[in-house]
Amino acid sequence: xxxxxxxxxxxxxxxxxxxxxxxxxxxxxxxxxxxxxxxxxxxxxxxxxxxxxxxxxxxxxxxxxxxxxxxxxxxxxxxxxxxxxxxxxxxxxxxxxxxxxxxxxxxxxxxxxxxxxxxxxxxxxxxxxxxxxxxxxxxxxxxxxxxxxxxxxxxxxxxxxxxxxxxxxxxxxxxxxxxxxxxxxxxxxxxxxxxxxxxxxxxxxxxxx
Numbered sequence: 001x002x003x004x005x006x007x008x009x010x011x012x013x014x015x016x017x018x019x020x021x022x023x024x025x026x027x028x029x030x031x032x033x034x035x036x037x038x039x040x041x042x043x044x045x046x047x048x049x050x051x052x053x054x055x056x057x058x059x060x061x062x063x064x065x066x067x068x069x070x071x072x073x074x075x076x077x078x079x080x081x082x083x084x085x086x087x088x089x090x091x092x093x094x095x096x097x098x099x100x101x102x103x104x105x106x107x108x109x110x111x112x113x114x115x116x117x118x119x120x121x122x123x124x125x126x127x128x129x130x131x132x133x134x135x136x137x138x139x140x141x142x143x144x145x146x147x148x149x150x151x152x153x154x155x156x157x158x159x160x161x162x163x164x165x166x167x168x169x170x171x172x173x174x175x176x177x178x179x180x181x182x183x184x185x186x187x188x189x190x191x192x193x194x195x196x197x198x199x200x201x202x203x204x205x206x207x208x209x
Contacts, residue, residue, distance in 0.1 A: 098209050101179055105148075108173045109140045115177035122176060134172040142166040153207050156186075160200050164188060167201045174205055182206045 107113045114136060125132050143166050147158035161167045167188060174180045183205040191198055 104179045115173045117176045138169050143170045180205045
């Protein structure tokens with residue numbers, strides 16, 4: 001019987017198999033590294049593209065804000081002129097007094113403006129009653145007039161307001177004006193509908209001209 005020693009051959013085959021495994025592992029690691037690098041570069045490219053688009057959008061938003069801001073300013077000025085015109089028309093419908101009295105009412109109901117008043121008299125009134133002064137920062141658009149009738153230097157005014165506090169502020173402005181006196185609140189009615197609440201009011205006063 002002939003015996004053949006196969007151990008060296010097996011060792012060689014195992015060594016070759018190990019080498020192939022290392023080669024496969026190396027190739028797998030290399031492929032993984034290449035994949036990671038590719039994904040990283042791709043992500044960097046996408047991020048740069050997003051940053052570029054974001055810069056463009058930011059510039060566009062800034063431009064639109066500037067345009068819209070100008071538009072809002074112009075629209076606000078137009079609405080203010082229309083509101084003043086409507087107020088003057090309401091006053092003119094029942095007036096018998098001079099034009100400057102109508103102008104005074106327009107000033108009283110204009111944002112950033114107020115009644116024409118005698119400072120000495122006004123300060124003396126404040127000393128006697130600190131709550132009698134009008135609020136310069138009040139928004140007069142919270143009050144709108146619906147009727148104005150004058151008879152022998154006595155006027156009756158009908159209107160609406162968002163709250164009783166707004167009616168009170170309107171009365172303070174009339175009382176502070178050199179053109180109005182003996183201002184009296186004749187009636188107030190709370191009105192609500194469609195989720196909106198406001199106050200209808202009527203007042204009377206004497207006018208000086």
